[in-house]
Amino acid sequence: MREALREAKSAYAEGETPVGAVVVHEERIIGRGHNQTERLKDPTAHAEIIAITAAASSLNSWRLIDSALYVTVEPCLMCAGAAMLARIPRVVFGARDPKFGAIRSLFEIGSDERLNHRFEVFEGLLENEARTLMRSFFRKKREEKDGSD
Numbered sequence: 001m002r003e004a005l006r007e008a009k010s011a012y013a014e015g016e017t018p019v020g021a022v023v024v025h026e027e028r029i030i031g032r033g034h035n036q037t038e039r040l041k042d043p044t045a046h047a048e049i050i051a052i053t054a055a056a057s058s059l060n061s062w063r064l065i066d067s068a069l070y071v072t073v074e075p076c077l078m079c080a081g082a083a084m085l086a087r088i089p090r091v092v093f094g095a096r097d098p099k100f101g102a103i104r105s106l107f108e109i110g111s112d113e114r115l116n117h118r119f120e121v122f123e124g125l126l127e128n129e130a131r132t133l134m135r136s137f138f139r140k141k142r143e144e145k146d147g148s149d
Contacts, residue, residue: 003020004072005020005072016039031057063087071093074097075091
């Protein structure tokens, strides 16, 4: 999770929403990413999608069995769906996202029995660090907006 936080800090430094993710397979990181939606002008350029894509490339397979996705903030619906479709068996996240979270907050994609794959969910790992980074980012954005009037 510390590596995911490092990715989130990179996003922050780039002016992106500070979310970072890594995919771990057999105790080594095979994919990493941080939000790049602003830079790439791509609504799908979330940390999890970038990390999952890199991991699939690393394994030369879209099935990321025996892997775990670590992400600083609870994945949104798109990213939770990508984890499910990639057959990732375990998702670990830091802070909940009450507005967009699709694993615990708004939906429970990982345990929905209507879907053909489910994954274990562990939450709260380095939660305070992830939440502090997000709050700092959005506070800074509000201050920039208020100062531009």
